Amino acid sequence: MEIKNLTTEQRNPATMHIDSMSTIDMVKTINQEDQKVAVAVGTQDDKIARAIDEAAKRYSKGGRLIYIGAGTSGRLGVLDAAELVPTYGIKPERAIGLIAGGKGAMYVAVEGAEDSQDLAKRDLKDLKLNKNDIVLGLAASGRTPYVIGGLDYAKAIGALTISIACVKDSKIGHHADIAIEAVVGPEAITGSTRMKAGTAQKMILNMISTGVMIKQEKVYENVMIDVKPTNSKLIDRACRIIHTTTGVSTQKAKDTLKEANNDVGLAIVMLKTNCSLNQAKSLLETKNGNVAEVLNK
Template identity: 65%
Template structure:
């Protein structure tokens, strides 16, 4: 399918005259289109759940979440990868965002970089991609060469491949083990896939990465118990988490956090059992082997 025939490239009949609308009419039109995004994502819930289950198995074995994309799609992947580190205390090398054009492309548009399949293969080779890894190929059009090349190489290596596209029967979907296709329809501004398509991609990435982290034991009830307290806000949050989960005072929670070397799960076990830090750490290490 040529680019001009993609759903993401069609003109939206509901916004043909957005340039002459009042500001409120403009906002209402954009909001009305955005409401279609959640519906498109919901239709892919079964596929998203499958992606979470398979990715969780690989991640448990030591595999990495590796996001690949170009432009907005690439930036959303980098964002998801980066935020997993402080939120769930995973090592930075366990979640990696690759964007066509490299780090510079996060801040400057390097559009030509997305046209190279070989560039993605090179980037993944530099990471020493293995069969344990999970490669999430993100492309609104479902045909970006950089993402196509990355998925092809990941398949050769035997890694788990997951694709996110915003068109049906996408090229990337045909390459991936799990294909998530959130068809959000034509954009408010023709071809501006940073809008509805980008929103859909962010929603799906949130679901996949959060689901994987839940299945790693990073969440207790609905609390992110493995948060890394790297600033005053996160130290305060960590203290309140220990207070709630351990049923101890705020003062005791703060003290336990210090004794646990700022490891929230360890402090929670200490609060619940009156064990010392070493015993709590040993208990958690053994539990994570199951």
């Protein structure tokens, strides 16, 4: 399909006169369009769930979450990868965002980079891609050559391939094991896919990466037990997590977190089982680090 015929490139009848609207009407109109995003993403629930299950299996075997994309899509992948590190305490090499044109393309567009299939293959080769890895290809238009090249190479290696697009029957979907297609409709500003399409991709990535982390036992109840308290905000959050899940005072939570060497899950087990540091460590070892299994025995 030609670019001009893609859903993401069509003019939106509801915003034909957005340039002459009052500011409040402009805001309301954009908000009304944004409300369509969650509905579109909801049509892909089954595929997103499958992506989580399959990705979690690979990740538990040492695989990596590797995001590939160009422009806004590429930046969203880099963002998701970067945020997993402090949020879930994973090593940076376990979640990697690749953007067409390299790191500089995060800030300034690199002309022509997205049109190269070979560039994606080279980028993935540099990472020594293997069959346990998960490659998520993002393209709002569903046709970016950089993404297609990356997905093809990943498939040849035996890695899990997941495509995320905002058009039906996307080209990248034909090159992936799992094709997620949230059709959000024409943008408020024609072709500006950083808007609804970008929001949809971000929502989908949130679900996939969060689901994978939950299945790696990095969440107890609904709190982040592997958060790394590397600054004052995160230390405060870690103490609040311990306080709310155990009922101890904030000071006790702070003291126990320090004793547990900033390991939130370990601190929770110590407090809820009334165990020493070493006893809590032993309990966690018997359950492969699963806090919920230790506390719900």
